Amino acid sequence: MFDWDWAFTLEILPRLLEATLNTLIAAGAGYVIAVFLGLAFALAQRTPFRALTLGVREAVEFIRSTPLVLQIFFVFFVGPQFGVTLSPWTAGMIAIGLHYSAYLSEVYRGGIESVPKGQWEAAAALSLSTRDTYFRIIIPQALPPSLAGMGNYLVGIFKDTPMLSVIGVAELMHTANAIGSENYRYLEPYTMVGIIFLCISLPAAAMVRSFEAWVRRKLGLS
Amino acid sequence: MEDLSRFPLRLEGPDAPMVRFDHVTKRYGDLVVLEDFCLDVAEGEMVTVIGPSGSGKTTVLRILMLERIQEGVIYVDGAPISHMEKKGRLVPASERYLRRAREPIGMCFQHFNLFPHMTAIQNCMEGPVQVLGLSRQDARERAEELLEMVGMIEKKDEHPSRLSGGQQQRVAIARALAMRPKVMLFDEVTSALDPEVIGEVTEVIRKLVHEHRLTMLMVTHQMGFAADISDRVCFFYGGRIEEQGTPEELFGNPQKERTQQFLSAVKSAG
Numbered sequence: 423m424f425d426w427d428w429a430f431t432l433e434i435l436p437r438l439l440e441a442t443l444n445t446l447i448a449a450g451a452g453y454v455i456a457v458f459l460g461l462a463f464a465l466a467q468r469t470p471f472r473a474l475t476l477g478v479r480e481a482v483e484f485i486r487s488t489p490l491v492l493q494i495f496f497v498f499f500v501g502p503q504f505g506v507t508l509s510p511w512t513a514g515m516i517a518i519g520l521h522y523s524a525y526l527s528e529v530y531r532g533g534i535e536s537v538p539k540g541q542w543e544a545a546a547a548l549s550l551s552t553r554d555t556y557f558r559i560i561i562p563q564a565l566p567p568s569l570a571g572m573g574n575y576l577v578g579i580f581k582d583t584p585m586l587s588v589i590g591v592a593e594l595m596h597t598a599n600a601i602g603s604e605n606y607r608y609l610e611p612y613t614m615v616g617i618i619f620l621c622i623s624l625p626a627a628a629m630v631r632s633f634e635a636w637v638r639r640k641l642g643l644s
Numbered sequence: 645m646e647d648l649s650r651f652p653l654r655l656e657g658p659d660a661p662m663v664r665f666d667h668v669t670k671r672y673g674d675l676v677v678l679e680d681f682c683l684d685v686a687e688g689e690m691v692t693v694i695g696p697s698g699s700g701k702t703t704v705l706r707i708l709m710l711e712r713i714q715e716g717v718i719y720v721d722g723a724p725i726s727h728m729e730k731k732g733r734l735v736p737a738s739e740r741y742l743r744r745a746r747e748p749i750g751m752c753f754q755h756f757n758l759f760p761h762m763t764a765i766q767n768c769m770e771g772p773v774q775v776l777g778l779s780r781q782d783a784r785e786r787a788e789e790l791l792e793m794v795g796m797i798e799k800k801d802e803h804p805s806r807l808s809g810g811q812q813q814r815v816a817i818a819r820a821l822a823m824r825p826k827v828m829l830f831d832e833v834t835s836a837l838d839p840e841v842i843g844e845v846t847e848v849i850r851k852l853v854h855e856h857r858l859t860m861l862m863v864t865h866q867m868g869f870a871a872d873i874s875d876r877v878c879f880f881y882g883g884r885i886e887e888q889g890t891p892e893e894l895f896g897n898p899q900k901e902r903t904q905q906f907l908s909a910v911k912s913a914g
Contacts, residue, residue, distance in 0.1 A: 544757035547709050548771035548823060549747045552739075558774065562761045641761040642803030 455519025460526030573630030810841030
């Protein structure tokens with residue numbers, strides 16, 4: 423009943439590892455988009471322009487309240503009807519980056535709100551510009567408390583990349599499916615996918631924690 | 645809309661005060677904190693504001709540096725800071741104007757509010773480099789000079805978390821002075837300090853009073869200190885100045901009943 427085929431496992435491993443690289447690229451690119459777009463979302467919600475603030479807040483709520491897979495389908499299949507035809511890769515990056523930027527903007531918002539009011543006042547007392555106040559005073563202090571959340575979503579985005587298989591991005595899950603249907607064997611490819619994810623997620627989470635400690639030390643906050 | 649035509653566009657002449665609160669009203673929602681408040685502070689004068697908590701004394705400093713007012717005009721060094729001139733009339737100041745107009749004012753806070761991710765000297769260089777446009781070299785020299793003056797030069801490369809409250813407050817004073825302000829505001833700068841380090845901070849302020857011709861406005865609970873260094877003491881009650889005078893007059897021979905009550909309450913509390 424339990425017939426694990428080691429020879430088959432070894433045979434498919436190179437293909438799976440190659441796909442792992444794609445998964446990492448997808449997660450990395452999506453995350454970079456999310457990190458910056460999320461910051462833009464967070465800052466946009468703090469401007470004095472009510473329309474912008476409300477619009478962005480609604481967009482963030484909308485993205486957080488709908489499934490990622492729907493957003494991926496939407497960008498990829500509905501986009502062309504509006505004249506935006508994207509490759510699976512591009513569509514996937516945009517969808518996943520956008521999705522996680524909504525979550526990250528909430529992380530940043532919490533981080534920014536955790537900075538004591540006195541810091542804003544001290545910045546004002548030095549007549550610092552709004553830009554300098556954010557980028558030199560507030561964000562460096564908002565970063566350490568945000569890092570745990572940012573790290574969680576880094577692992578989260580990595581674990582969500584299999585969703586991109588639905589539009590044919592050749593990441594790990596997509597490749598495992600392909601191997602399975604070519605050989606009528608699913609046990610080995612899927613198990614290997616699980617192991618590969620585990621082998622990356624666990625050290626990544628640990629690295630995020632030590633990075634957080636390092637940033638705190640670097641900023642003199644602990 | 646408030647009629648601002650009765651307020652001058654600028655204060656000029658040899659008698660012009662360094663700071664003038666001209667019929668200022670400050671409200672937080674429905675709560676009126678200051679009403680029709682007037683106070684002149686002459687150049688080089690040290691004015692201390694005392695009074696019970698909730699009397700609006702800290703608000704006097706906050707509206708100079710941090711908050712907007714609802715009525716009246718505030719002038720600093722001749723120019724309005726709450727308002728700006730537009731086509732020969734005063735209109736509420738824009739954010740940009742407000743920031744520039746407040747540049748000649750420095751402020752120190754009860755809780756120091758040093759930037760925790762910067763060392764002592766970086767704290768003192770931030771304003772001069774980013775706002776005044778000094779080169780890092782010039783800003784460093786200026787910061788070192790001031791840290792020397794407040795006795796913190798040996799700790800210049802420490803982050804605030806490694807400094808005691810008294811040390812942090814001295815760095816904060818140096819940071820404010822690095823902007824070369826004409827007016828300094830001290831908002832209960834010794835209230836959060838342990839008793840044994842209060843002296844090191846008051847010593848620095850004393851030094852400033854004697855060696856620099858700075859205009860200063862201070863809110864404090866340290867009556868002895870206020871009596872020592874102030875040119876004038878204002879007793880605040882219910883959002884207005886109940887009584888003011890030289891320290892000798894106000895502490896030695898208070899005229900109003902509320903002043904007498906407050907001073908005797910403070911005295912019996914030690």
